Amino acid sequence: MAALQLLVNGVALGAAYALVALGFVLVLNATAAVNFAQGDLVMAGGLLGVAAAPLIPLPGIVLLPVVLALMAALGLLLAVVAYLPLRNRPPVSVFISTIAVGIILQNGAAILFGPEPRAAPPLFGDDTLRLGGLALPEQSLAIIAVAALLIGAQQWVFGRTQLGRRLRATAQDPEMARACGVPVTAMILVTFAIGAACAGAAGLLLANRYFVTPTAGGDLILKAYIAVTVGGWGSVPGAVVGALLIALFEVGVSSVLSYPVALGALYATLLAILVLRPQGLFGEAVRRRG
Amino acid sequence: MSALLSITGVSAGYGGADALDGVSLTVAAGETVALLGANGAGKSTLLKAVLGLVPARGELRFDGADLGGLATEARVRRGIGYVPEGRRVFPGMSVRDNLEVAGLAAARDRAEDVERVFALFPDLARKSRDSAWRLSGGQQQMLSLGRALMGRPRLLLLDEPSLGLSPKLADEVFAAIRHIAAAGTAVLLAEQSAARALSAAPRAVLLRLGRVVADGPVAALSEEAVRDAFFG
Numbered sequence: 123m124a125a126l127q128l129l130v131n132g133v134a135l136g137a138a139y140a141l142v143a144l145g146f147v148l149v150l151n152a153t154a155a156v157n158f159a160q161g162d163l164v165m166a167g168g169l170l171g172v173a174a175a176p177l178i179p180l181p182g183i184v185l186l187p188v189v190l191a192l193m194a195a196l197g198l199l200l201a202v203v204a205y206l207p208l209r210n211r212p213p214v215s216v217f218i219s220t221i222a223v224g225i226i227l228q229n230g231a232a233i234l235f236g237p238e239p240r241a242a243p244p245l246f247g248d249d250t251l252r253l254g255g256l257a258l259p260e261q262s263l264a265i266i267a268v269a270a271l272l273i274g275a276q277q278w279v280f281g282r283t284q285l286g287r288r289l290r291a292t293a294q295d296p297e298m299a300r301a302c303g304v305p306v307t308a309m310i311l312v313t314f315a316i317g318a319a320c321a322g323a324a325g326l327l328l329a330n331r332y333f334v335t336p337t338a339g340g341d342l343i344l345k346a347y348i349a350v351t352v353g354g355w356g357s358v359p360g361a362v363v364g365a366l367l368i369a370l371f372e373v374g375v376s377s378v379l380s381y382p383v384a385l386g387a388l389y390a391t392l393l394a395i396l397v398l399r400p401q402g403l404f405g406e407a408v409r410r411r412g
Numbered sequence: 413m414s415a416l417l418s419i420t421g422v423s424a425g426y427g428g429a430d431a432l433d434g435v436s437l438t439v440a441a442g443e444t445v446a447l448l449g450a451n452g453a454g455k456s457t458l459l460k461a462v463l464g465l466v467p468a469r470g471e472l473r474f475d476g477a478d479l480g481g482l483a484t485e486a487r488v489r490r491g492i493g494y495v496p497e498g499r500r501v502f503p504g505m506s507v508r509d510n511l512e513v514a515g516l517a518a519a520r521d522r523a524e525d526v527e528r529v530f531a532l533f534p535d536l537a538r539k540s541r542d543s544a545w546r547l548s549g550g551q552q553q554m555l556s557l558g559r560a561l562m563g564r565p566r567l568l569l570l571d572e573p574s575l576g577l578s579p580k581l582a583d584e585v586f587a588a589i590r591h592i593a594a595a596g597t598a599v600l601l602a603e604q605s606a607a608r609a610l611s612a613a614p615r616a617v618l619l620r621l622g623r624v625v626a627d628g629p630v631a632a633l634s635e636e637a638v639r640d641a642f643f644g
Contacts, residue, residue: 284522287505287513294502301463301496302514303488303563 127256128373134262136369137269138327142342143349143361144273145320151293151356152313153205155216161343162224163200163318167193167325168334169231171242182243182326186268189326190319197318201311224339231336242329265327272323273362276316280358289313348392353404360404415473416441416598417462417567422470423622424461431457433622434470439567444589444599446609446630449619450642455602456497458619459569462600463487463494474567489516493565493597497572499552501559503545507536510544510555514562522562529558532588550581557588567598574605586612606638 146160170189171182178184204219245264250257280286291299292309300306324342325334346361348368353360368388375384395402415438425431432454439445447455461468464484472479479487488494502510511529515522530537533554539547544555553573560568573589574582582605589612593599603609610616610630618626618637626637 284512284515284519287509290505290509291502291513294504295500297465298496298500298502299513300484301465301488301494302559303485303516304513305485 124377128377129370130256130258130262132370132373133366134259134265134331135373136366137266138324139342139345139349139365139369140362141269141272141320141324141327143346143353143365144276144358145317145324146343146346147350147353147356147358147361148276148289148293148313148320149317150350151358152289152296152310153209153216155205155209155213156220156347157200157314157317158217158220158343159200159204159224159227159339160317160321160346161339161341162227163193163196163321163339164325164328164342165231165334165336165339166196166227167322168242168329168338169235169240169325169336170322171326171329172235172240172334175243181247182245182330183264183268185243186245186323186326189322193322193325194315194319196322197314197316198311200318201314205310205314206307224343228336228339235336237335237337239333239335240329241333242326244330245327248330259331261330265331268323268327272320276320285312348388350402351392352395352402354402357402357404360402363403414440416443416475417600418471418473419458419462420471420473422458422461422468422472424457424466424468425622426457426466431622432461432468435619435622435624437617437624437627439598439600441566442593442596442598443615444593444601444613446606446613446616447600447602447619448604448606448609448616448638448642451604452621453619454622455619456571457622459494459571459600459602462569463492488563488565491564491566493560493563493568495553495556495560495568495570495573497575499549499556501544501547501552501555504543506541506543507547507555508540510559511536511562514559516563525562525564529561532561532591533558550577550584553577553581553585554588557585557592561592565597567600568592570599570601570603572603573601574603574608582608606642 142160142164146157149157167189170192171185174185174188200223204223205216208215208219244261245268247260250259280290288304288309289312291302291304292306296306345368349364350361352367353364371388372384375387417439420436422435423430423432435458449455457466460466462472464482464487474490474492508526511526512522515525517525535551536554536558544552547555573585577585586608589599601609601613614630616630616633617624626633
């Protein structure tokens with residue numbers, strides 16, 4: 123029963139991590155650039171939820187579309203300010219510009235909200251359902267459901283619509299996509315918007331159970347980076363599975379030992395994967411993309 | 413015939429080095445023109461310049477309108493299709509998605525265009541759900557050609573369509589090119605295999621070191637001029 127309880131907690135955390143990693147890998151594929159501001163976008167989404175809650179005194183689920191829309195707009199701004207002017211420069215330029223955006227977001231949040239941890243409202247309620255000996259917090263179930271819905275929606279758009287085909291073509295070969303009439307710059311803007319919206323959703327989902335501070339993004343970008351490395355650099359399903367795996371690992375090891383030990387073991391495992399299987403779990407699929 | 417594509421004094425290249433030096437030529441509506449020359453003659457660069465994939469100086473006009481300043485995707489939307497050297501299909505996408513992504517029409521018309529491509533290349537219809545990386549080289553070339561047709565081009569730019577294919581597959585690809593040309597699409601065909609290109613085009617332009625050295629009906633081109641374009 124304890125293992126099942128840990129599984130639910132791990133999947134809930136992993137579902138939110140998956141959204142962070144998904145947004146990260148979509149931008150990575152579309153631009154070949156690592157968006158180091160992704161973790162700070164998660165923080166921004168959480169604090170948006172915190173700020174909007176008194177204005178919209180309804181369950182957190184009502185805030186979700188508001189956060190998604192505002193974060194998508196922030197993603198567009200990020201692309202226009204920190205990516206498009208530098209897209210033809212060496213990749214390190216974009217790394218630095220996204221780090222700069224992240225620092226601006228952190229400091230902006232510290233000025234507006236202060237350094238104290240804050241909690242966003244629960245999506246539906248903060249009761250705990252009892253099922254046999256299992257305690258199921260409503261928020262955990264809501265996180266799993268909302269993340270699954272958003273990831274499913276992303277998969278549907280990418281797999282079944284012309285917009286999704288254009289986004290995938292842009293990610294696979296931007297020059298050839300242009301030669302097929304795809305407006306590549308617009309697709310990159312859309313990708314940044316989706317990536318930031320995913321981060322914002324994760325921020326809102328996490329900010330109730332795990333709280334949010336202006337510096338919370340640093341840990342989350344590392345988690346996204348690890349998830350994408352574990353799953354296979356550039357693999358979308360790999361990023362989602364990688365995020366679930368690291369959350370289950372984190373929750374499992376924390377429960378037996380401690381959170382610091384879990385984090386240490388996580389980074390040791392990352393090093394082992396980099397050495398022993400640098401292509402990640404879904405590396406074969408990545409190779410085929412090229 | 414009035415010129416569909418008009419190229420006047422175009423120079424283009426990579427990183428400051430010009431691979432084309434003042435090239436001028438025209439392609440009329442419905443005409444097939446072979447672009448011949450050795451490796452490095454500038455054939456691929458010329459096709460890329462027309463599409464805006466490399467920066468070019470000089471004048472490029474399509475259907476009377478200046479292409480200068482237009483993005484690649486805007487040129488494609490005006491009716492220029494492109495089949496690149498090496499196929500460059502989207503490997504992680506299915507055959508059908510590779511075709512659909514290049515469709516510029518509304519969904520229903522796009523589906524009809526896919527069916528037209530499948531009628532031209534039945535092999536692709538049989539593999540419509542397969543990822544493009546699973547296809548053979550010949551099938552990928554057919555997919556690349558079919559993808560270019562999805563934009564309903566009036567001018568098709570073909571870069572080395574027989575490269576890396578067995579003679580039998582190259583014959584099939586050229587049969588399809590003749591079919592496309594016969595349906596009224598103008599074709600500018602860059603090809604190293606002179607014999608194959610000249611069998612498909614009534615007119616040829618010979619390039620050497622980025623310059624046009626001969627331009628005329630295939631029947632009027634001397635064997636010596638063709639040999640010179642390839643071997644100098």
